[in-house]
Amino acid sequence: MPALINVPPKARRGEVIEIRTLTSHIMETGFRHTADGKLVPRDIITSFSCRYNGAEIFRADLFPAIAANPYLSFFTVARESGKFEFEWIGDNGYSSTASASIIVE
Template identity: 45%
Template sequence: MAASRPRVKVPKSAAKGEVFQIKTLVTHKMETGLRKDKDGQPIPRDIVNTFTCDFNGKTVFTMKLEPAVSANPYIAFFQRATESGEYTFTWTDDTGESVSETKSIQVG
């Protein structure tokens, strides 16, 4: 997977009940498996196939990706603030490798 860290934007704090957006970026080539190399051999598929977002240990958002998701996937979604805690974001690719990032939020 990528050498660089994923980038995640979560507000540091939010009011209870507030709905806010989370934006994520990760570096990955998202090789489709449809391309061929110089010798005409197919380049094996290697994409981030799953993205999950857990909040305080519970999965709150998941994305299944197909090869048609662009390289360096951008994923944005919403959350409703209920309590302070920690978000864990995990990207898993076809090689089984995964990368994670955590962000905490203060709600009150």
């Protein structure tokens, strides 16, 4: 599934940077019924994590009340040049990854 990642391409050492992520997912709550009364099975992203050069800097658990195509934004301190790796894990074995790099001067 595609994801949109916004990490500043460059930052000064020690600068606080904002990271924004948006991913495509239906986030079906598991509480809705079809027209003929059958329960639509739950299908959501249950966990998101972000690693900065291998070390986890942010993690979130997601629940059924979260909107489709979840948008998450968080902050970190730019310490060194390198790579951010993002991972979304969900129901039915769902897994999606993305990455972005940053140059710290």
